[in-house]
Amino acid sequence: MTRRARVLRLATAGPGDAAALGAAIDAGEVDPATIVAIVGKTEGNGCVNDFTRGYATLALKLLLAERLKCAPAEIEKRVAIVMSGGTEGGLSPHLLVFCREAVTAVxxxxxxxxxxxxxxxxxxxxxxxxxxxxxxxxxxxxxxxxxxxxxxxxxxxxxxxxxxxxxxxxxxxxxxxxxxxxxxxxxxxxxxxxxxxxxxxxxxxxxxxxxxxxxxxxxxxxxxxxxxxxxxxxxxxxxxxxxxxxxxAGDLVIGHDVMKDAIDAEAARRVLAGIGGATVAVLAKAEASPSGEIRGRRHTMLDDSDIHSTRHARALVGGVLAGVIGDTMLYVSGGAEHQGPAGGGPVAIIGRV
Incomplete structure (x- = not known):
């Protein structure tokens, strides 16, 4: 048998909302036994005391445990659940559900x-x-x-x-x-x-x-x-x-590039050009440039005592990428230490060919 990857992108109404995934399972759109990972954005602050990540993780574990008729602890062994807090700016909370299916097609x-x-x-x-x-x-x-x-x-x-x-x-x-x-x-x-x-x-x-x-x-x-x-x-x-x-098998491919800074929209455009098909999911990293500048212009993200720089960076990069993609349902994670060059970060796009 050949393996096929599938990706479902599902909107959420709040950190504890797993209804869309439950509906997809109940409608036969996805077999819960094929789910191997869930990556998502929650509307918390993305800081130490952001419990929306744990809340979302628990909601997903309980849903999958119910559908698969197993203990929630068993879900931890079979599904990687990665929740990233912070949907500053226009970023839209959502889930990316990754499935591996056995098929006969090549x-x-x-x-x-x-x-x-x-x-x-x-x-x-x-x-x-x-x-x-x-x-x-x-x-x-x-x-x-x-x-x-x-x-x-x-x-x-x-x-x-x-x-x-x-x-x-x-x-x-x-x-x-x-x-x-x-x-x-x-x-x-x-x-x-x-x-x-x-x-x-x-x-x-x-x-x-x-x-x-x-x-x-x-x-x-x-x-x-x-x-x-x-x-x-x-x-x-x-x-x-x-x-x-x-x-x-399947019709999905992934490509990536590296944003040299927070406003490097061309990196995303290069990935889109390389894939050529419809966009299924976008994943990227964001950080405030540690130099205090973006292309020679001073920024104040590192000097704000009210809002942490990672929150500013998510909003900035999210806006840049949303303008390129034409969609705000983007996985943009803040804090890009050693993830791409200082002040920049990788951007990956899953597309349908």
Whole structure:
């Protein structure tokens, strides 16, 4: 049997809204047993205390557990659920449901391939440090094997949900005589994202070595396809590898490019031109340029004490991409440490051919 990837893009009315997915299952549009990953945007603040991500994750687990007649804990073993908080600007909350189906048809060329990888749970002292880099790299390689992708050049997007440090987790580690990468819970999101992204870069041979002191310091080290999102709702890294590979059927392909800065609309246009077909999903990273400038013009995103820069960046990049795509239902994730060049980030588009 040949595998076929399918992607459903479903609007949500709130973080706990799984009704559209439930309706698709009930209508026979999707077999819940074929769902391997769900990636989505929720309307929280995207910060440490954004519980909309966990709320959405729980709602999806409960729905799938009911339909598959299993315990919610079993869903954690079979479906990677990656919720990214923050729909600033015009971004529209939604879910991207990734399915792998067994079919008899054979495609005429490489088609969208999906692979899943999971790391072990990290101890607080490992987050943002070498163990997270190395474990992520190993899991990415396993996810490539799961997808049947041989060459790193055929990988176009690696979506990762990674943990963060809370005050309780920090105190637990200190109580055991350990140290942590940072005692700033918000900054822990950055170092976790950065370590995870460098794990992708290591797995795909984009970098040869990742010194621990380079994490969130040496911006010359990055992955052109990594997208990492930190959350309080998990302790492991959940990894979704998307690429093109032979042996997959269907009419979907994926392409990517790298935005050199937050207003690099041409990167998205190049991807669209390469795919040529109807747009099914858009995934991108966004960050405020750490230099404080965009093409020589000063920006104030890093100086705003009321709204964090990651929120500004999502709104900015979301607006740029919405203008190109003609749609606001875009997965734009903030915080692009080691995900593309400083101030920029990868953009991937899944299209129908």
């Amino acid at each position: 495609s005429s060329g490489p088609r969208l391939a999906i692979g899943i990888g999971l790391t072990r749970a990290f101890r607080p002292e490992e987050i943002g440090r070498t163990p997270q880099v190395e474990e992520t790299a190993a899991a990415v390689k396993l996810a490539m094997m799961d997808a049947g992708i041989v060459s790193p050049s055929d990988v176009h997007f690696v979506q990762i949900k990674c943990p963060l440090l809370t005050k309780g987790r920090i105190e637990e580690a200190l109580g055991r005589g350990e140290t942590v990468a940072t005692d700033d819970t918000y900054h822990s999101m950055a170092v976790s994202r950065g370590a995870s992204a460098l794990g992708v870069a290591l797995a795909l041979d984009e970098v040869k070595d990742v010194p621990e002191q380079a994490i969130c310091r040496d911006w010359s080290l990055y992955s052109s396809v990594a997208s990492t999102s930190a959350g309080v709702e998990l302790l492991r890294n959940e990894i979704v590898v998307l690429g093109n590979a032979p042996g997959w």
